[in-house]
Amino acid sequence: MNKQTNFDLVLFGATGDLAMRKLIPNLYQAHAAGLLNPEGRILGVSRSKLDTAGFLRQIESDAKVHIKKNFSEEMWNSFLKRIQYLTVDVTHRADFDKLAELVKARKNTENVIVYLSTAPTFFTQACANLAAVGLNGKNVRVVLEKPLGTDLKSSQKINADVAEHFEESQVYRIDHYLGKESLQNLIPLRFANVFFEPVWNKDFIKSVQITIAEQLGVEERAEFYDATGALRDMVQNHMLQMLCFVAMERPKSLAGDDMRDAKMKVLKALKPLSPADIDVNVIRAQYTAAEGHAGYLEEHNVPADSRTETYVAIKAEIENERWQGVPFYLRTGKRLAAKTAEIVLNFREDLDDLFPNTPNRLIVNMQPRETVSTCVFIKEPGSSMNAMPVEMVIDLAHAVEGRRAEAYELLLREVIDGRLSRFNRRDELEAAWEWVMPIMEHWAKSPVAPHQYAAGSWGPQAARDLLAKDNNAWLEDQ
Numbered sequence: 001m002n003k004q005t006n007f008d009l010v011l012f013g014a015t016g017d018l019a020m021r022k023l024i025p026n027l028y029q030a031h032a033a034g035l036l037n038p039e040g041r042i043l044g045v046s047r048s049k050l051d052t053a054g055f056l057r058q059i060e061s062d063a064k065v066h067i068k069k070n071f072s073e074e075m076w077n078s079f080l081k082r083i084q085y086l087t088v089d090v091t092h093r094a095d096f097d098k099l100a101e102l103v104k105a106r107k108n109t110e111n112v113i114v115y116l117s118t119a120p121t122f123f124t125q126a127c128a129n130l131a132a133v134g135l136n137g138k139n140v141r142v143v144l145e146k147p148l149g150t151d152l153k154s155s156q157k158i159n160a161d162v163a164e165h166f167e168e169s170q171v172y173r174i175d176h177y178l179g180k181e182s183l184q185n186l187i188p189l190r191f192a193n194v195f196f197e198p199v200w201n202k203d204f205i206k207s208v209q210i211t212i213a214e215q216l217g218v219e220e221r222a223e224f225y226d227a228t229g230a231l232r233d234m235v236q237n238h239m240l241q242m243l244c245f246v247a248m249e250r251p252k253s254l255a256g257d258d259m260r261d262a263k264m265k266v267l268k269a270l271k272p273l274s275p276a277d278i279d280v281n282v283i284r285a286q287y288t289a290a291e292g293h294a295g296y297l298e299e300h301n302v303p304a305d306s307r308t309e310t311y312v313a314i315k316a317e318i319e320n321e322r323w324q325g326v327p328f329y330l331r332t333g334k335r336l337a338a339k340t341a342e343i344v345l346n347f348r349e350d351l352d353d354l355f356p357n358t359p360n361r362l363i364v365n366m367q368p369r370e371t372v373s374t375c376v377f378i379k380e381p382g383s384s385m386n387a388m389p390v391e392m393v394i395d396l397a398h399a400v401e402g403r404r405a406e407a408y409e410l411l412l413r414e415v416i417d418g419r420l421s422r423f424n425r426r427d428e429l430e431a432a433w434e435w436v437m438p439i440m441e442h443w444a445k446s447p448v449a450p451h452q453y454a455a456g457s458w459g460p461q462a463a464r465d466l467l468a469k470d471n472n473a474w475l476e477d478q
């Protein structure tokens with residue numbers, strides 16, 4: 001007997017970049033691992049006038065190259081049998097009749113997933129047209145790809161429009177960082193190990209750093225990126241989710257709404273930033289030409305007078321019993337010295353004067369290494385009682401046997417199984433927008449130009465100064 005959930009996955013934006021680079025390759029991985037119901041069907045839809053054979057040819061040329069593991073021609077061919085294609089223009093109601101006909105012609109439609117991998121401007125109309133043809137019943141889940149709006153107002157509007165046709169329990173808002181095992185790992189790390197949670201607070205922790213650094217520049221996405229910037233692209237979503245995982249109280253349970261309630265409380269406790277705070281505690285910057293890379297302002301399709309930030313660093317504070325007074329330093333940027341996503345907990349070093357100056361550290365590296373490492377002090381060999389630092393490392397990728405799925409594969413499987421906890425709830429998303437809005441508004445008015453940093457460096461001097469003022473330093477300077 002097969003226990004896997006049967007499904008019809010309707011993939012809007014099927015010929016787009018995300019579908020080709022991530023969604024289709026990750027569906028293949030789930031298929032190859034035997035984790036998809038054999039009857040499960042993938043229906044690619046987009047405006048492109050293709051038939052199924054034409055779509056399969058495109059997948060062959062654009063998606064297959066992104067499958068780096070577990071590939072076999074035989075498996076690939078069996079995967080392709082799940083796929084069909086239909087031309088649908090989101091703005092054409094008649095196209096949705098055809099779509100509904102095709103979906104309903106299935107014997108088994110108890111689980112229909114509509115994945116909107118399109119620009120958010122299409123979400124409203126797509127949902128209205130789905131509802132108009134009856135594709136919004138209890139058996140339908142709708143997946144909304146990031147970015148969900150460009151500010152609080154547009155995000156509220158999309159959420160309200162979607163809510164006219166779908167219950168909140170049918171809506172899966174993607175933040176692919178929530179699909180990363182190394183982020184989810186923080187929950188058992190904290191709550192299943194007796195020696196972490198008791199020190200996970202202001203009495204023991206001096207500061208927290210959260211970094212997402214990328215080596216790539218804006219590549220061919222300049223048009224999107226210049227209208228977006230690092231704050232909207234990375235902080236409003238991925239970085240605030242990482243912060244929530246570090247800072248949340250023990251959730252009542254691990255189920256959908258309890259986890260989301262715990263994260264929501266963190267977002268609500270974030271200290272709002274006034275214009276004066278922003279001037280002092282938020283740094284925006286752009287990369288300049290170095291190491292053979294063009295500067296941001298020289299990139300193709302970037303206006304020469306653009307003020308869009310390719311880097312942002314923020315000192316955030318959480319106003320609650322656990323974290324009062326502990327700075328949370330967030331930073332992210334393009335064209336930095338390394339590609340990494342990392343959380344660093346710096347513990348207080350003033351707790352015992354027998355060994356002053358022994359700063360313990362816990363580093364959770366989410367990528368590229370997926371490790372949890374602690375800096376602990378041991379006795380220096382010899383006649384002295386000096387303490388010296390050593391690193392204890394848990395390598396998550398090798399600590400346990402078995403395949404580690406990529407974020408999108410895990411998330412797609414969660415949607416198929418109808419589990420909501422790794423997706424953003426409406427209030428959570430809006431609370432995150434609420435917190436970043438004052439920064440966006442202040443920057444729009446500010447006469448002060450972004451700072452600069454050389455491509456390939458660790459960011460602007462101003463970000464180093466931000467920590468130095470508090471007697472702290474970014475990990476690479478510690």
Ligand code: BG6
Binds near residue numbers: 341
């Ligand atoms: C996306 C951003 O959400 O995340 C991109 O739009 C960024 O600009 C990407 O490159 C980073 O994801 P990851 O998983 O490579 O860290």
